[in-house]
Amino acid sequence: MAYYAKSKGQRVVDWSVHYGLLACYLFFALFPLFWLFKVAVTPTKLLYSEGIRMWPSEMTWTNFTQVMTDTDFPQFFINSAIVSGSTAFISTLIAAAAGYSFSRFHYRGKAVIIVLMLITQMFPLVMLIAPIFRILTPLGLTDSLLGLVVVYTAFNVPFATFLMQSFFDGIPKDLEEAAMIDGNTRFGALVKIIFPLTLPGIAATLGFVFTAAWSELLFALMLVSSPDAVTFPVGLLTFVSKFSVDFGQMMAAGFLALIPAAIFFFLIQRYLVQGLTAGAVKG
Amino acid sequence: MASIQITEATKSYGNTAVLHGIDLNIQDGEFIVLVGPSGCGKSTLLRMIAGLEEVTSGSISINERIINDLPPRDRDIAMVFQSYALYPHMSVEENISYAMTLRKSPKEKIASAVNGVSSILGLNGLLERRPKALSGGQRQRVAMGRAIVRDPQAFLFDEPLSNLDARLREQMRSEIRKLHRKLNATSIYVTHDQIEAMTMADRIVAMHDGYIQQVGTPLEIYDKPANVFVASFIGSPAMNFIKGTASASGDGYHLQTDQGHQIILPESSGLKDRMDVILGVRPEHLMIVEEGPASLPATVDLIEPMGLSTLVHVRVGQDSLKIFTLDRPDIAEGTQVHVSYIKEKLHMFDARTEMRLESPV
Numbered sequence A: 001m002a003y004y005a006k007s008k009g010q011r012v013v014d015w016s017v018h019y020g021l022l023a024c025y026l027f028f029a030l031f032p033l034f035w036l037f038k039v040a041v042t043p044t045k046l047l048y049s050e051g052i053r054m055w056p057s058e059m060t061w062t063n064f065t066q067v068m069t070d071t072d073f074p075q076f077f078i079n080s081a082i083v084s085g086s087t088a089f090i091s092t093l094i095a096a097a098a099g100y101s102f103s104r105f106h107y108r109g110k111a112v113i114i115v116l117m118l119i120t121q122m123f124p125l126v127m128l129i130a131p132i133f134r135i136l137t138p139l140g141l142t143d144s145l146l147g148l149v150v151v152y153t154a155f156n157v158p159f160a161t162f163l164m165q166s167f168f169d170g171i172p173k174d175l176e177e178a179a180m181i182d183g184n185t186r187f188g189a190l191v192k193i194i195f196p197l198t199l200p201g202i203a204a205t206l207g208f209v210f211t212a213a214w215s216e217l218l219f220a221l222m223l224v225s226s227p228d229a230v231t232f233p234v235g236l237l238t239f240v241s242k243f244s245v246d247f248g249q250m251m252a253a254g255f256l257a258l259i260p261a262a263i264f265f266f267l268i269q270r271y272l273v274q275g276l277t278a279g280a281v282k283g
Numbered sequence B: 001m002a003s004i005q006i007t008e009a010t011k012s013y014g015n016t017a018v019l020h021g022i023d024l025n026i027q028d029g030e031f032i033v034l035v036g037p038s039g040c041g042k043s044t045l046l047r048m049i050a051g052l053e054e055v056t057s058g059s060i061s062i063n064e065r066i067i068n069d070l071p072p073r074d075r076d077i078a079m080v081f082q083s084y085a086l087y088p089h090m091s092v093e094e095n096i097s098y099a100m101t102l103r104k105s106p107k108e109k110i111a112s113a114v115n116g117v118s119s120i121l122g123l124n125g126l127l128e129r130r131p132k133a134l135s136g137g138q139r140q141r142v143a144m145g146r147a148i149v150r151d152p153q154a155f156l157f158d159e160p161l162s163n164l165d166a167r168l169r170e171q172m173r174s175e176i177r178k179l180h181r182k183l184n185a186t187s188i189y190v191t192h193d194q195i196e197a198m199t200m201a202d203r204i205v206a207m208h209d210g211y212i213q214q215v216g217t218p219l220e221i222y223d224k225p226a227n228v229f230v231a232s233f234i235g236s237p238a239m240n241f242i243k244g245t246a247s248a249s250g251d252g253y254h255l256q257t258d259q260g261h262q263i264i265l266p267e268s269s270g271l272k273d274r275m276d277v278i279l280g281v282r283p284e285h286l287m288i289v290e291e292g293p294a295s296l297p298a299t300v301d302l303i304e305p306m307g308l309s310t311l312v313h314v315r316v317g318q319d320s321l322k323i324f325t326l327d328r329p330d331i332a333e334g335t336q337v338h339v340s341y342i343k344e345k346l347h348m349f350d351a352r353t354e355m356r357l358e359s360p361v
């Protein structure tokens, strides 16, 4: 009410502050992306000669074509897509199952499991590289995409589980009980009633795990050496040679790397909207 | 159709006992109303019958067959949840027909059942909507529809009308009664509404703190409450209570009230001299009178005209009493009056046990 009672001047000020702040944030968040793109389309000869400009005097796509044709980047992309996609899929599946059980059932040892899962999140990853290398080597999982999927899944499942649990917690228990009374088994109720309502949670979890795996560098660098298993963050480093850095191609590769993630989020964004359970229960 | 037997059923959550030894036999086709204050375990009992809560000890049987371990879907029971529990991603029509769809009923049968239910419940224009686009009362009617569209062994209703306005509630009340007469399905109905309890029940079950306090027909419960709790809980406006000590006088007893008045008590074998007694008297059994031998002096505190009737609040010493009358008494707040009572209608309770002292009436 008070809002509408404000004078016109006050409203203009409110509006400006509101959008001004949003604009600042957007500028801050998007400027690096712009810069990435700008460098990617700047011809190499102009990169150092023109000084700092918002837009180069001449634009070129050669960096992009070179990345696609002269380097191993297409392979790196495919590797990254396989690793991130599988990790996201497997982690979310496990996390959904675990999160459902945490949310709905009481059993002995539940608290212990939750604490253990929290503890796994406390260590700096660097500490774990040596032991993990030691475990994976005899299993033949170093230098392989499968090894990366296993490691990423292990690291992402705890957080993803907590994420999924909170989504399940948000769905009233009464709904599956009603479905069970209506004639479903517990599993039937889960699939028919709870699953459709958890889609936003599943999408968020998929997105979270996918981006985490997509941009992971440390383990990819340490566990993989042969080019057929290199993922794109590691691949980016190949542009850094002993004597120079090929910024143009690096930025072009980086920009291309954004595309799958962008497509992924575009696909899941309609599930990210909240409010699917509105109207289920009173109050 | 089904009879339900509940035998020494208890429920605990960890160390918290919520239901203590519930014994209840429900006849086939009976309409049972569960009443009791918030938190006394009504929903818990309903959920145990539905199979949503484990029975900690004791047993629940349907048609003499113990069903403690039977999953909900095999019990063939329909339930209206206190929280409605509508499926938010389904339309009203899908919500109502879901149980029949699961049972793979033929399409035409589902359609006609949904039609029938939605006209009973006044949901005809809403079938395509999602629950979030409905008002509270409409949601409640959908929840109701989801249950009554089925033809189950038994119905469980957990405060199904609590969110409706008075008119709609009255209408739905008679719809449920009609439906019950038609299907004659065993029903257990939880409510906080006195009128629903009195008008709908074949038998009322009054609960308090996880114990059944009394089971009986509405009039039994109203006329012969088993203890102070039931007496105070059933009836609106609520029963008046006066504390005092019984003392023998002549061949009977009278009550020496804590306020220094004397009230002649009806006969009861349970009365003893010098026994602490709680006297209960319903507002409709008190009246304002001219001063007389059995009248108590009182001050009028408040007069509540209710159209049909008038509720007069008076004070006798420190005791507040409510008097229900169909007259429109011509008295002002603050005046002195005299109050009399119908002796045969007095309820007596042992102050120590709070149990009813039987009188021969």
Ligand SMILES: Nc1ncnc2c1ncn2[C@@H]1O[C@H](COP(=O)(O)OP(=O)(O)OP(=O)(O)O)[C@@H](O)[C@H]1O
Residues within 6 Å of the ligand: B013, B016, B018, B036, B037, B038, B039, B040, B041, B042, B043, B044, B045, B082
């Ligand atoms: N999961 C639980 N853990 C512990 N206590 C519980 C649990 N669920 C219910 N209770 C307790 O059991 C008691 C009975 O609850 P119940 O929901 O059956 O009450 P009710 O009679 O239906 O009340 P209302 O009229 O408010 O709906 C309450 O005291 C409640 O706190």
Ligand SMILES: [Mg+2]
Residues within 6 Å of the ligand: B042, B043, B044, B082, B158
């Ligand atoms: Mg309840």
